[in-house]
Amino acid sequence: MSAISIVLVIVVAFFAGMEGILDEWQFHQPLVACTLIGLVTGHPTEGIMLGGSLQMMALGWANVGAAVAPDAALASVASAIIMVLGLQGGTTDATKAINTSIAVAVPLSVAGLFLTMLCRTIAIPMVHFMDKAAEDANFKVVEFWQIAAICLQGVRIAIPAAALCVIPAKAVTSALNAMPAWLSGGMAVGGGMVAAVGYAMVINMMATKEVWPFFAIGFVLAAIKELTLIALGVIGVSLALIYLGLKESAKNSGGGNGGSGDPLGDILNDYE
C-alpha cells in the first residue's frame, strides 16, 4: 500500500471511529466505510460490494439502552483493509477476498465493542475536567475536552487500522489462500444466515400483536421479484397511513361520543 493510501485509510478510520459514537453522518456504516477504504486504496468496486454485504448483516445493529450491539466501525474498516491487502497480494480472487473479509468482520465487531466500552470509561474523568472548567466559566476548556473525547473515539479505530496497514500484503494473501475451500465456503454460507440476527434484533424491538400481520404481508410480497425495495417502501408507507387513519376514525365513531375527553388516558388505554 502506498504511503498516501495508508494516510487516507487512517483518516477514514478516524472518521469511522468518531461516528461509531456520534451516530450522525454514518461514516461507520459498512456501506460508507468500506466504500471509502476501497476508494482510497484503488479497489472501489470490491469495497462497495463488501460494504453492501456487510451492511445487510449490520442493518439491525444499534445501541439502544442496555442492549449492546456489535461495533460496525471496526468491523467495516478492518475487514475492508484486510480485503484490500488480500487483493494487492495478487493471487486471491475478488469473491474469495470479500467472503473471507465478511467472516473476519464478526470477531472484529466484538473487539470493537470492548474498545468502545473502554473509551466510554475514559470519558468519565474528561467530564470531570469539564466540571472544573465550568467553575471558572472557561468555555474553551469545556469545548477542548468535548473534542478530545471525540478524537479518542476516532483513535480507537485509527490505531488498529494503521497497525493492519503495515502488515505485508503478501502475508495476508497467503493466509487467505491457505484457507481451505470448506472453511471459506462455509463462512460464506454462515454469512448468508447472519443477517437473520440483525433482523431479529429489530423485530424484538418493535413487534407487538398489532404489527405482526404487516411483517407477514412484507414477507409474502417480497417473493414477487418485480417489486423493488422502493416499491415495497411505498406499499409499507401506504399500509401504515391507511391503518392509522382507519384506527383514528374507528376511535372517533366508536363509543358514540368519541373518546373520554382525555387524550392521554385514551392513549394509555390503547396500549393496554
Added chain:
Amino acid sequence: MADKIQLTKHDRFSVAWRHQFLQGSWNYERMQNGGWCYSIIPAIKRLYPKKEDQVAALKRHLEFYNTHPYVSAPVMGVTLALEEERANGAPIDDTAINGVKVGMMGPLAGVGDPVFWFTARPILGALGASMALSGSIVGPILFFVLWNIIRFAFLWYTQEFGYKVGTEITKDLSGGLLGKITSGASILGMFIIGALVQRWVSISFTPVVSKVTQQPGAYIDWAKIPSGTAGIKQALSQYASLGATGLDKVKVTTLQGNLDQLIPGLAALLLTLLCCKLLKNKVSPIVIILALFAVGIIGRVLGFM
C-alpha cells in the same frame, strides 16, 4: 420593556451544528452531559454576560442527560426558549429546566429508536446495500446523501419548532402524536423487515431429493440442435417453452426447490424467528452470529448446505 436579550438565528444554528457532536463524550457516569453542555455554549455566551451566571448555566447543563441523539433536538429547542426567558428575568429555576429536559428525554428516546434506528436506517441501508452488492457506487452515495439530508433537516427544524412553541411542546407530546409516529414507524418497519428476511437471509439446502429421467420432448435434445446461430436460436426457443428443467435429460429436484415451491424463503423465516426467540432468552447476538458461522462450516463440510 427593557431590551430583551434574544438568541439570533445564527446562535440557534450553531447550537444545532454543535448538537451533532452530542454523544462525543458519552460516559458511563452522566452519559451525554458533556456533549449537551458543549452544544449549548453559544446560547450561554449570548444570554448571560455576567460570569457568575455563566458558571451557573454551565453547571446546570452538565447534569445527567441521555436520549436518542436526533430527537434531542426538540428538547434543545425548548431548553433554549426557557433559558432565554430566564435570562430576561422570568422566574425559571434550575429544577424547572432540568425537569423539562428529563421529562422530555424519556418519551422522545422511545420514538427516536424505532423511527431512526429500526425503520429509517434499515430501509435506506437495505436500499443502498442492494445496489452496492453489484458494485454500484450509487448505492453508498444514495444512502449517505439521503440519510444526512433527512437527519440534519430533522435536527434543525425540530429544534426550531421546540424553540418557537417552548413548553407548549410538552403538551403536544402527550396529545397522541408521539404514539401515532411510533406505531406508524413500527408498521412500516415490520413490513420492510418481513420483505428483507425473504430477500436477504439466504439459506440453501443442497441435498438432492430426486433424479428423474425425462420423456423425450421435455428436454432439449442437444445432439439434434444444428450448429451456428440457427442452432442457438432453436435452443433458446425450446428453452423458452420448456423452462429451466429442459436443459438436461435428467430432472434434478433439490430439497431447496421443494421448499421454495411451498413458501419461498420459509427456511429464512424460521431462522429469523429462532433468532428472535434466542435473543428474547438473553442469548447474546454475538454468540448467535458465531454459532451461525459454525453451522455454515459444518453444513458445507457435510455437504448439505
